[in-house]
Amino acid sequence: MLKVxxxxxxxxxxxxxxxxxxxxxxQLKEKTDTMMEKIKIANAPCSWGALEFELDGKGxxxxxxxxxxxxxxxxxxxxxxxxFMPTDPxxxxxxxxxxxxxxxxxxxxxxxxxxxxHEAGVQHAIRVARLMYxxxxxxxxxxxADANGTVEYRTKNAGRIxxxxxxxxxxxxxxxxxxxxxxxxxxxxxxMRTVFHHHCAGYIETPDEINAFLQVTDPSIVGLCFDTxxxxxxxxxxxxxxxxxxxxxxxxxxxxxxxxxxxxxxAQHNWDYFESVRRGVFCELxxxxxxxxxxxxxxxxxxxxxxxxxxxDVLPGMGHPxxxxxxxxxxxxxxxx
Numbered sequence: 001m002l003k004v005x006x007x008x009x010x011x012x013x014x015x016x017x018x019x020x021x022x023x024x025x026x027q028l029k030e031k032t033d034t035m036m037e038k039i040k041i042a043n044a045p046c047s048w049g050a051l052e053f054e055l056d057g058k059g060x061x062x063x064x065x066x067x068x069x070x071x072x073x074x075x076x077x078x079x080x081x082x083x084f085m086p087t088d089p090x091x092x093x094x095x096x097x098x099x100x101x102x103x104x105x106x107x108x109x110x111x112x113x114x115x116x117x118h119e120a121g122v123q124h125a126i127r128v129a130r131l132m133y134x135x136x137x138x139x140x141x142x143x144x145a146d147a148n149g150t151v152e153y154r155t156k157n158a159g160r161i162x163x164x165x166x167x168x169x170x171x172x173x174x175x176x177x178x179x180x181x182x183x184x185x186x187x188x189x190x191x192m193r194t195v196f197h198h199h200c201a202g203y204i205e206t207p208d209e210i211n212a213f214l215q216v217t218d219p220s221i222v223g224l225c226f227d228t229x230x231x232x233x234x235x236x237x238x239x240x241x242x243x244x245x246x247x248x249x250x251x252x253x254x255x256x257x258x259x260x261x262x263x264x265x266x267a268q269h270n271w272d273y274f275e276s277v278r279r280g281v282f283c284e285l286x287x288x289x290x291x292x293x294x295x296x297x298x299x300x301x302x303x304x305x306x307x308x309x310x311x312x313d314v315l316p317g318m319g320h321p322x323x324x325x326x327x328x329x330x331x332x333x334x335x336x337x
Contacts (some may be wrong), residue, residue: 024097039337042104043069043325049316050080060321062086062095070099072325073333076307078143079106082128089134096135100150104307105141105195105225105252112146113171113203125182126189131305133190141252142186142194143225146181146202149273158200158216158273159233159263159281167203175203177214183221195225195252198234201273205234207242214246224249228290229256229282231313233263239295245300255332256311257288268272274315282313284324285331296335308337 048065062085069077077096079085085094096103106128110121117323125142132140149155153165167175183194196213198204204213210231224246228239236242243250262281265271271279285292299308310328314321 016089028183038303039299040075040102040307041073041329041332041337042078042089042102042307042309043072043074043328044078044107044309044311045080045084046107047310047312047314047325048321049314049318050084051313051316064151066095066101067101068322068325070101072322072330074101074325076102076104076309078104078309079128079132079140081107082124084119087131089131089136092131092135096137103132103135103137104309105138105143107143107145107197108182109145109147110178110182111150112175113151113167114257115174115178118178118181121178122182122185125186125194129186129190133192137193138190141193141223142182142192143197143252143265144182144194144195144222145199146175146204148199148202151201151203154205155201155274156270156272157274158205159235159276160236160267161205161209161235163206163208165204168208172212172216176213179213179222180218183218187221193223193251194221195223197225197254198228198230199227200230200233205230207231207236209234210242211245214249216336222249224253225252225254226250227254227256227311228295229258229288229313230256230290232258232288233276233281240298241292243295243298252306252309253299253304254309254311255285255290255292255328256313257283257285257290257292259283259288277313278318282311284312285310285328292331292335296337308332 045065048060050065066077086095108125110116110129129142179196186192186194198210204210226242231239231242259281262279266276266281312324312328
């Protein structure tokens with residue numbers, strides 16, 4: 001038989017439990033709302049097949065790409081390869097501002113392992129930075145990368161690089177000096193920042209190569225553009241390993257998913273980088289192996305207030321970019337972004 005005192009205690013416990021659950025839900029909603037306010041979501045022309053490589057296939061014009069980017073719910077874009085968007089600052093400003101989006105960076109590939117290519121790389125980066133600066137986007141990044149896809153062995157074996165197949169310590173120092181030259185020139189000329197984009201089919205692909213590069217570059221002038229998909233395709237297991245270790249170096253973030261199933265088939269058939277991309281190694285967000293819940297939680301806990309750029313690299317004329325962009329945006333909305 002239930003005593004009055006026991007019944008009272010049971011009621012109090014039930015009420016307190018319900019109140020606690022309501023508080024937890026409220027705190028979660030507050031956290032989600034804060035994340036949505038702070039983290040801004042962009043996309044990039046590479047998701048529409050506008051790549052820096054000389055490839056077959058008909059690509060879209062920048063107007064269609066930007067219109068579809070806006071229509072699918074993104075607030076910003078990167079520039080794309082030089083010449084894809086207008087190279088006149090006023091025209092570029094109208095193309096971006098007229099659609100009420102932001103321009104947050106530009107991909108600049110340089111053959112950094114070749115010391116003789118450094119000066120040309122500096123000049124190219126300065127030209128790109130000047131365009132963004134004069135167009136009114138003074139906070140945009142130079143997203144520096146290796147001349148990916150130009151070294152035959154690295155291109156043929158992208159996603160399957162092992163420890164003894166990279167740069168020697170002396171070659172890495174040359175590579176790092178080139179990155180610092182570019183970043184210093186951009187900073188000194190325009191007070192703009194440079195992030196290095198690790199990338200499959202280039203010399204900085206694997207977790208060990210990313211680590212080595214960051215160890216020999218100046219953290220005050222060279223940041224990291226962390227790309228979840230390239231990290232996983234390059235042999236990474238858990239993005240939090242790099243995020244946690246090098247958080248102070250990570251100034252820019254790319255969200256890209258990675259299909260280990262496609263990569264495994266590619267390894268069996270010795271696909272090169274471009275064939276792997278054509279076969280969908282970079283799939284829609286949520287359909288691959290990247291644990292975006294963990295990455296998003298990490299960014300939220302770090303109070304990250306920068307951009308997240310969604311990228312689903314496709315070759316020119318491949319697939320249905322607008323549909324994929326819409327699906328990727330819907331996926332991130334479900335995650336509170």
